Amino acid sequence: MNKNIIVIGANQTGLVFAAFARNAGFDVTVYEAKKQCDVAYDWTDDMVEETFEEVGMPLPPKEIYTRKRNWTFVPPEKGVNVLMDLPDDQLDMAIYRRPFNAWLLSRAECAGVKVFYETPVKRAIVENDVVLGVELENGEVVPAGLVVDCCGVNSAVRKSLPESLKITRNVDKNDTFIVRRTFFNRPENTARPKYTNRAYLKHINERGISWCTLSHDEKQADVLIGRVGEMSDKTYENALADIRCDNEIVGDKIITGGQLLQIPVRHPLSRFVANGYALLGDSACMTIPMLGSGMASGMKAGKMLSDVISSPVTENPFSVENLYRYQARFMKEIGGKHAAVDMMKNWLLNSKKGDVDFLLGKGVVSRKVLIEASAGHMIVMSPAEMAQAAVKGVAKLPLLLNLAVLLQKMKKECKTASNMPKYYDEAAFSKWEEKYEKPFRK
Ligand SMILES: Cc1cc2nc3c(=O)[nH]c(=O)nc-3n(C[C@H](O)[C@H](O)[C@H](O)COP(=O)(O)OP(=O)(O)OC[C@H]3O[C@@H](n4cnc5c(N)ncnc54)[C@H](O)[C@@H]3O)c2cc1C
Structure with a gap:
């Protein structure tokens, strides 16, 4: 069996996974379309500091991050400014993405990962529903046991997959x-x-x-x-x-x-694994749907994928049966909550003029709820909090009822999304996908 891994894309998701997989003993090669200096954005982006501890990485050097300031949310009619007012130690890190990318690259290279820049991958090579490697834009064919697609939302490699793999190829605009x-x-x-x-x-x-x-x-x-x-x-x-x-x-x-x-800005794709292939990061739509933040979940998913291939339950660590465990774990720990938050995002986008101002202005949606939703967490309100919200929002009861129904639907979807069938079984997997996608059908 070919034990080589090809990672496509050298932004943080690809580099974090590559280093973990190499440290676990696999041969890892990364192909990146751009020059190294052009990969990451020329600005800071936000991330929760605990992410590093959760994935088992040290914090980046102090000079490449600072503290985010508190957000103030402004609703459409601008009737109110809702300041988050979090204490300093609860504020996100604001990471300078270019030096962060360079730091991740040096960690990956120190571990022994080979990284090739300006080397775009054209397509996946697939035979009998098994991904066997990739073809580079220059025509070279590179075989691999596992292809990890970290190409972002418009991955050309994902788009090149045959329909029979049942992976969503095009993300709706x-x-x-x-x-x-x-x-x-x-x-x-x-x-x-x-x-x-x-x-x-x-x-x-x-x-x-x-x-x-x-x-x-x-x-x-x-x-x-x-x-x-x-x-x-x-x-x-x-x-x-x-x-x-x-x-x-x-x-x-x-x-x-x-x-x-x-x-x-959607719930994660319903399927992101196949024989010899896994999607990771934005290419699997792992961002928080409300904000589009995807750095932390991509890094966490990278660690999960590395753990799963390092402790296979079948002889072949890159089989769909084994890789399925990675998707199931991601959905349990992260994806289920993102699916619920996607429902809230859709609700907000379709809300009537004046509704968001009312909810924020009257404090029906509290600062706590705003903080939870924007962090991609499930919104849980105690009966006392519900009662308080009802009192504050009594002037718009139909809106409140609508919101209460939404919260119930979110809870249900979170449960469905988090609980994939325990083991890979094609029929059960397809059935779960159907149920998971149902609330989002347009
Ligand atoms: C304006 C803006 C602000 C953001 N703010 C935040 C924030 O505050 N916090 C946060 O967590 N996230 C934020 N995000 C989202 C975050 O940037 C993404 O979630 C994250 O970069 C996804 O990482 P990735 O490695 O999965 O994919 P990407 O960053 O999309 O990287 C994909 C890489 O693959 C390469 N590639 C693509 N196709 C090929 C190919 N065929 N062959 C070889 N290489 C290829 C690309 O060149 C690229 O380097 C923001 C995004 C934007 C645009």
């Missing part, structure tokens, strides 16, 4: 967030804003979010504008104009960023 993040100069003599990190929910009543934050060195304004499914230039310009009205720190000069990007 309405399940993605089209986003532009731009750093503008902060004009001189502008006052330090009271709310340094404002997140606009359903900004100007559109299907998406925007944010305006003061950069860590306080010299720039970090503006993100994202919409679900599509974002025209006009939509972007309107949203930017609105943000400028509220935030005098947004100057006219672009310092960095500004490219149009895409993030998956």
Whole structure:
């Protein structure tokens, strides 16, 4: 049996998995389409510090991360600013992604992983429903026992799979967030804003979010504008104009960023393993659907996959029977909650004008609930909290009932999604997929 592993994609998900798998004794080769310096974004992104302990990694060097500031949530009609007000030790890490990527690369290379840049993979080589390796863009065919696809949401390799593997090849654009993040100069003599990190929910009543934050060195304004499914230039310009009205720190000069990007914002794919193949990170839609954060879950999933192939229950660690355990574990620990949060995201996107302002303004949706949902956690309210919410929201009882029904549906979906059949059995797996996807059918 071929014990070589090919990892496609050298952002954090691919590099973290590659290092774990190499340390577990496998030969690991990573192919990355871009140059090393272009792989990671030129900015900081947020992650919960405990992620490193959970996956069994040390914290990155201190100089490559700082602390996120508290978010302030602004509903569509801007009737209220809800400041999270978390103590410093509960705030996320803000990681400088380029040096973070370089740190992960050095760890992987020290472990003995071979990494090839500017080497795009064209497709998976599949015979009799077994993935046997990959074909590179340059025509070279490389055999492998396991191909781990960490190519992101638009993975060309996933798209190349035959239908018979039953893996979703194309992620619907309405399940993605089209986003532009731009750093503008902060004009001189502008006052330090009271709310340094404002997140606009359903900004100007559109299907998406925007944010305006003061950069860590306080010299720039970090503006993100994202919409679900599509974002025209006009939509972007309107949203930017609105943000400028509220935030005098947004100057006219672009310092960095500004490219149009895409993030998956849906529940995880219903199937992300096959014989000799596994999806990992954004390519399996492992992001938190409410925010599109995917660094932590991709890293955790990488550790799970490495654990599963290192302790196979069948002779072949790369068989679908064995890899299935990785998907089942991911869904139990993370994916089930993400599925529930996806339902909440859809509910919010489809809510009527004024509803989000009412829920936040009256405190029906508490700070605690907002914090939980944005961290991708399941929302659990005690009977006392429910009663309090009912009193606060009594003026809009139908809306409250609707919300209560949603919470019940989320609980049910979380249970379904978290409990895949214990062992791989094709018929039972397909049946579970059907049940899991049902609430999301359009
Ligand atoms: C504006 C913005 C803000 C974000 N903020 C946060 C945040 O605060 N916190 C957070 O956790 N997440 C955040 N995210 C999401 C986060 O960036 C992703 O979840 C994460 O990068 C996914 O990592 P990945 O390694 O799975 O995939 P990717 O980062 O998409 O990496 C895929 C890699 O595969 C390579 N590749 C693609 N196709 C091929 C091919 N055919 N052959 C070889 N290589 C290929 C690509 O070049 C790329 O390097 C943000 C995303 C954006 C766009």
